[in-house]
Amino acid sequence: xxxxxxxxxxxxxxxxxxxxxxxxxxxxxxxxxxxxxxxxxxxxxxxxxxxxxxxxxxxxxxxxxxxxxxxxxxxxxxxxxxxxxxxxxxxxxxxxxxxxxxxxxxxxxxxxxxxxxxxxxxxxxxxxxxxxxxxxxxxxxxxxxxxxxxxxxxxxxxxxxxxxxxxxxxx
Numbered sequence: 662x663x664x665x666x667x668x669x670x671x672x673x674x675x676x677x678x679x680x681x682x683x684x685x686x687x688x689x690x691x692x693x694x695x696x697x698x699x700x701x702x703x704x705x706x707x708x709x710x711x712x713x714x715x716x717x718x719x720x721x722x723x724x725x726x727x728x729x730x731x732x733x734x735x736x737x738x739x740x741x742x743x744x745x746x747x748x749x750x751x752x753x754x755x756x757x758x759x760x761x762x763x764x765x766x767x768x769x770x771x772x773x774x775x776x777x778x779x780x781x782x783x784x785x786x787x788x789x790x791x792x793x794x795x796x797x798x799x800x801x802x803x804x805x806x807x808x809x810x811x812x813x814x815x816x817x818x819x820x821x822x823x824x825x826x827x828x829x830x831x832x
Contacts, residue, residue, distance in 0.1 A: 663701075663829065663830055664697060665688065665694070665697060665698055665701060665809075665829050665830050666830055668685070668687045668688035668691060668694045668698075669683050669684065669685060669687070669688065669810065669830065670683075670684045670686075670687055671683065671684070672684050683782060683810050683812070683832070685720065685723075685781055685809060685810075688809075689723065698724070698809060698829060699724065699727050699728070699731070701829045702724060702728060702779075702807055702809070702827075702829055703728070703731050705807070705827035705828070705829065706728075706777065706805055706807055706827060709732075709775075709777070709804055709805060710775055710804075711729075711732040711733075711734040711775055711776070711777045711804065711805075712734055712735070712771075712774040712775045712776065713729075713734055713735045713736070713737050713769070713770060713774055713775075713776045713777070713801070714726070714728045714729040714732065714734050714735070714736050714737070714776070714777045714778075714779055715736075715737045715738075715739055715765075715769075715770075715776055715777070715778050715779065715792060715796060716736065716737070716738060716739070716779050716780065717739045717763065717778075717779075717780045717788055717789075717792055718738065718739065718740045718741050718744070718763075720780065720781035720782075721738075721739070721779050721780040721781060722738060723781065724779060724781070724809065725738075725779045728777060728779055728807070732777065734777070737765065737766075737769040737770065737776075738765075739763050739764070739765050739792050739795065740763070740764055740765075741761060741762070741763065741764070742761070742762040742763070742764055743764075744764070745764050745765070745766055747766045747767070747768070748766065748767045748768075749764040749765060749766055749767060750764065750765060750767055750795055750798055750799065751763065751764045751795075752764075752791040752792075752794055752795050752798075753791070754787040754788060754790065754791035755785065755787040760787075763788065763791050763792060763795060764795075765792075765795045765796070765799065767799070769799065770796055770799040770800065770801035771799075771800065771801070772799075772800030772801075773800065773801075773802065774800075774801045774802065775801075775802050775804045776796050776801045776802060776803050776804060777804060777805050777806075777807060778792055778793060778796070778803055778805070778806040778807065778824075779806075779807045779808070780792075780808055780809075781808065781809045781810065782808060782809065782810045782811075782812065783806075783808040783810070783811040783812065783817040783818070783821075783826075783828060784812050784815045784817050785815050785816070785817050785820070786815075786816070786817030786818065786819065786820025786821055787817075787820065789806055789808075789817065789820060789821050790820040790821055793806070793821060793824060803824050804825065805824065805825045805826070805827070806821050806824045806825070806826045806827075807826070807827055807828070808826075808827075808828040808829070809828065809829050809830065810828060810829070810830045810831075810832065811826075811828035811830070811831050811832070812832050813831055813832065814832070
């Protein structure tokens with residue numbers, strides 16, 4: 662098993678009964694774990710040209726800026742509805758356990774910019790798909806979708822099948 666798995670703890674019945682939440686906070690608390698995870702993510706992404714890294718609220722904000730630095734790119738947050746202060750475009754989507762809306766600033770991605778999408782977990786794929794659609798709506802080109810964890814049994818990969826994708830851990 663991947664060394665990173667030792668930093669992930671399972672939380673039963675969170676955020677609701679029947680869900681086994683993959684908690685990355687032990688990973689975040691360990692400098693060696695952080696470094697190992699960042700290098701693992703970059704290794705799986707490979708040497709690609711990236712103009713922007715988009716991280717989804719909220720745990721995509723943790724490694725998104727680190728990836729942006731590694732790829733000499735800017736970082737763009739995608740947030741839940743009503744959290745960004747400037748003009749936005751919005752996209753509704755379904756989650757593993759509900760529905761929500763994501764927003765991005767209208768000037769965050771310029772036409773033709775190459776974008777790496779990052780989040781902590783790929784579950785049902787709704788968040789990743791909505792984010793990719795927002796990027797494309799602004800004229801960006803999604804070059805890769807990257808996750809710390811992919812929950813394969815939830816088939817989220819199907820939602821983003823048109824994009825290159827990698828994860829540090831697969832469950």
